[in-house]
Amino acid sequence: PNDARSNSGVVYWIFFVAIISILALIFWLIYLLRFNVFKRFGNISGINRLKVFGLYFASVAMIVFFTYVPPIVESIRANWRYKDEEIVRDINNFNKLITQLEYDSVNHKWGMDTFIVSSHHIDEESNAMIEKLNRTSTSKFSVINNGELKQKLLYGDTLKILFDSVYEIYTCPEYVKLHVSNADEYTNLKLLDKIAIYQTVIRNFSIPDKTQSSQAIEALMKKYYHFSNDREREYSSYTYTDSQDTTYEFRVKKRYQINLIESGMSNIVERKYRFSGNAIHWEFRVLFYVSLCISLLLFTFRHSTTKTFFLSLLTAITLSILTGLLIAFSNGNEQAFFGWLIFYTLLFCTISFFVFISKTRSVVVGIAINLFVGLVPYLPLVCVALYNAILKNRYRYSDYTADRIDYDKLANYYLFTEIFGFLFLLILLPTLVHRLYRKWFALPQE
Numbered sequence: 001p002n003d004a005r006s007n008s009g010v011v012y013w014i015f016f017v018a019i020i021s022i023l024a025l026i027f028w029l030i031y032l033l034r035f036n037v038f039k040r041f042g043n044i045s046g047i048n049r050l051k052v053f054g055l056y057f058a059s060v061a062m063i064v065f066f067t068y069v070p071p072i073v074e075s076i077r078a079n080w081r082y083k084d085e086e087i088v089r090d091i092n093n094f095n096k097l098i099t100q101l102e103y104d105s106v107n108h109k110w111g112m113d114t115f116i117v118s119s120h121h122i123d124e125e126s127n128a129m130i131e132k133l134n135r136t137s138t139s140k141f142s143v144i145n146n147g148e149l150k151q152k153l154l155y156g157d158t159l160k161i162l163f164d165s166v167y168e169i170y171t172c173p174e175y176v177k178l179h180v181s182n183a184d185e186y187t188n189l190k191l192l193d194k195i196a197i198y199q200t201v202i203r204n205f206s207i208p209d210k211t212q213s214s215q216a217i218e219a220l221m222k223k224y225y226h227f228s229n230d231r232e233r234e235y236s237s238y239t240y241t242d243s244q245d246t247t248y249e250f251r252v253k254k255r256y257q258i259n260l261i262e263s264g265m266s267n268i269v270e271r272k273y274r275f276s277g278n279a280i281h282w283e284f285r286v287l288f289y290v291s292l293c294i295s296l297l298l299f300t301f302r303h304s305t306t307k308t309f310f311l312s313l314l315t316a317i318t319l320s321i322l323t324g325l326l327i328a329f330s331n332g333n334e335q336a337f338f339g340w341l342i343f344y345t346l347l348f349c350t351i352s353f354f355v356f357i358s359k360t361r362s363v364v365v366g367i368a369i370n371l372f373v374g375l376v377p378y379l380p381l382v383c384v385a386l387y388n389a390i391l392k393n394r395y396r397y398s399d400y401t402a403d404r405i406d407y408d409k410l411a412n413y414y415l416f417t418e419i420f421g422f423l424f425l426l427i428l429l430p431t432l433v434h435r436l437y438r439k440w441f442a443l444p445q446e
Contacts, residue, residue: 004078004271005226005264013070021066025294028059033302044438046430053299053429060298061291068287071274078271085189087180087265087272090220092192094178097217098256099201100208105248108202111171172198178258180265186276217256224268225260285418292377292422300370303437308363312370319344335393338386345379348372352436361443369436377425380417384410 002009099106175197184191192200253259275283301309327336351368358365388410 003226004074004081004268005224007263007267008074008271010071010074014067017067017070021063024063024066025060028063029298032298044434046434049303049434049437050426050430052302053295053426056298057291057295060294061287064287064291064294068283074271075274078268082268082272084187084272087268088184088187088189088191090223091178091180091183091265094217094220094261095176095192095197096201097213097220098177098252099175099197100205101210101213101217102252103202103205106175107173110173113169113171175202177252177256178262178265180262180269182273183265183269186273221257221261224264225257226264226267296374296377300373303441304366304370308366309370311363312367312374315367316371316374333393334389335386338382338389341375341382342379342386345372345375345382348375355436355440355443358443360446361440362446366440369433369440373425373433376428377421380421380424381414384413384417 172194175194176192180191273279300312304312323337323340326332327340330336348368348371351365352372354362355365355369
């Protein structure tokens with residue numbers, strides 16, 4: 001792993017390790033498939049079948065997990081080198097030091113907008129009154145509704161009520177020069193915004209020791225900026241003429257190497273929190289579902305004939321193409337997609353039960369059993385996804401608000417159905433699936 005401040009090249013390492021994992025999987029399958037006790041007429045119970053799937057899943061998950069090693073190593077090294085609150089503290093110090101050193105040059109004028117809030121239609125008489133106010137007052141009035149006021153409050157910093165329904169919104173100058181997203185997401189110490197810097201530096205400003213402040217900010221610059229290549233090094237050392245220094249903000253960024261420091265800090269934060277918060281959920285899901293899919297393919301291959309297995313894959317691909325075309329030509333939406341998945345799961349389940357009344361081993365029934373086993377762990381998840389799609393479609397043409405759908409609760413529903421779907425598969429394997437495969441394989445061939 002390289003310097004934590006540099007752009008991560010972990011994607012290339014993941015690709016490299018993925019190739020090794022594929023070779024490892026093939027090497028493992030070669031030795032695994034040399035003997036199949038089920039096809040050699042061994043006496044297998046339902047519990048043994050569950051154990052076999054569990055060992056398949058554990059082995060495949062371990063091989064897939066190899067690809068996670070490079071990003072995990074990068075994250076561990078970044079957390080060893082830089083502490084959580086250390087990053088936030090340095091960002092705050094950097095912004096305060098710039099504000100102190102550039103006090104005479106930064107903008108100190110607050111922006112101000114005056115609004116008349118009205119929930120009714122503005123008639124001609126009201127318009128005339130507003131125009132008169134604009135002519136006689138130093139402030140310019142504009143009329144907004146309650147919804148627009150809420151939006152403006154999001155971007156304003158201070159609200160002052162002049163009198164009934166008349167507001168002044170003040171906007172603080174931008175004192176934050178160094179921006180690093182999500183640096184304080186997992187820390188108790190928070191980043192200072194422009195209001196906080198105004199209160200701590202500008203409001204009761206005292207002339208700092210410029211030599212000491214310059215040394216402090218130079219130490220922070222050396223700590224965090226990093227040259228990924230010669231082009232960045234050349235850019236940082238290039239001296240601009242006055243004609244090229246078009247704006248004050250540009251000169252400040254150049255003087256304090258803000259772009260390079262932002263890049264270095266952002267790279268550190270990305271590596272440190274790569275497996276934190278919401279990221280860990282989808283990263284675990286990638287590991288889980290890739291392992292589950294490969295394990296199901298291996299399980300169905302070991303419990304059916306080679307011909308039936310590959311015909312099952314061909315059937316799945318063909319049905320996917322035909323269903324996709326059908327949904328496209330019929331202007332279907334996600335409801336149609338989830339509906340077809342539920343239909344196919346129930347259809348293959350129904351066809352699978354014909355094995356108990358068949359006199360010979362049917363390829364069609366074998367394909368149905370394989371596809372049913374492949375789809376059943378996703379059935380609860382698809383049902384919840386279909387319900388969510390119906391809700392969104394129901395509120396699409398009404399007065400839709402985000403409050404109508406509780407997305408936090410919906411996320412919990414998805415998690416519960418994922419867990420339940422996997423447990424449902426583990427329950428079916430030693431019971432129904434065991435009986436289906438055993439009965440189908442014991443039948444005489446056509």
